[in-house]
Amino acid sequence: MPPPRGRDAARTRADLLTAARTLFARDGYDRVTLRAVGDVVGVDPALVVRYFGGKAALFSEAARLEIDLPDLRGLDPEAMADALVDRFVALFDSGDHLLALLRTAATSPEAAGALTEALLDQAGPALAAVAPDHPEERAALVGSQVVGLAFARHVLVVPAIAAMDRDRLRGWLGPTLVGYLTGPAPV
Amino acid sequence: MPPPRGRDAARTRADLLTAARTLFARDGYDRVTLRAVGDVVGVDPALVVRYFGGKAALFSEAARLEIDLPDLRGLDPEAMADALVDRFVALFDSGDHLLALLRTAATSPEAAGALTEALLDQAGPALAAVAPDHPEERAALVGSQVVGLAFARHVLVVPAIAAMDRDRLRGWLGPTLVGYLTGPAPV
DNA sequence: CCGCGAAGTCAATGCTCGGTGACTTGGACG
DNA sequence: CGTCCAAGTCACCGAGCATTGACTTCGCGG
16 A cells, blocks of 8 residues: 555656556556546546646647667668667556557547657667668658557557567568668658 | 439348448547447447447458459469459458448457457468478468558558559558568578 | 328437636645 | 545536428429
């Protein structure tokens, strides 16, 4: 049993935020109710709107994404593949931010914009830095495979993909991602 | 102006179905209302539940997916790549079934199951037929890239990807898909 | 021209949700 | 021990939704 919840606004706020993130990651924006968020923490739903201003604001704070790709320049292909897969897999295997954003992006243009922006503005430059040409296309293709993997693994839960450990993911996806980034462009 | 809607149940039903499919593809299950579906056709929402039994039944009829992959056996890699990309791109570039299912799968376990099942049971065997080993993993990886592409192109609308024509998609994705299917497996 | 069944309408019901504002309670501090 | 403000609660809107069942209207066959 956790210590019997003192009246600590900062702690309550933080608890609400992580509870919301978990629920958003599992159910998506529309199907999460402020009542449910409050229940998880054991607090009245009105507090949620008091602390965050409303459901939309709660979401945008809970789903803020930080991709933090390492510098890929100078890495040999193998190392680059490992770095990419490791970082992206960590992003959706541990941490609910990406999943919350992904689930919600499917039906909310704002969330879709936020996810696209995170992918393009945060991961984009690091990816483009090692692309010999067509940097936007290459970065976007990497993003598409990452998003597809996250979807298959956590939303669809395709058994063959959900069962892969990180090594296996590295083995399959590494070549694809590095190929998109540094391989030859079509015609 | 279309002919002033006679009282034709079959036609009304069909119109409702395609209207629903379009809306589901654009907004996802939760954000589509039976009122909206009725409005598109110019008919009372109660008719929708009369004809289909309810919103859930309407969706599952509207989003029924037929993937219809051609036989890939005996094709050289280039031809196989073209066949795969062409079919999958057609599936989400023209036709709302896949998009409706994809948008909804993000937040509905039933829709997620339906999409997974379509991918595995319909496309799976055709893909597995040309896989030298690990057929489930290979088919699932193809599926993950296809889903990611659909998501990036139609949900996120990443400019670099939304702008690609079919030839360019073939050039970028063909090698990846064929690589997943017939390339060497990791270690 | 009439009547009857199918096609479509209408109003109402019950539910859930986000958000609001007045209220109560806890605890730190003097 | 008492005061006082922040932390938390409570009851309550107003809106939107799917679904229901009784009603009305169209149009075809006789």
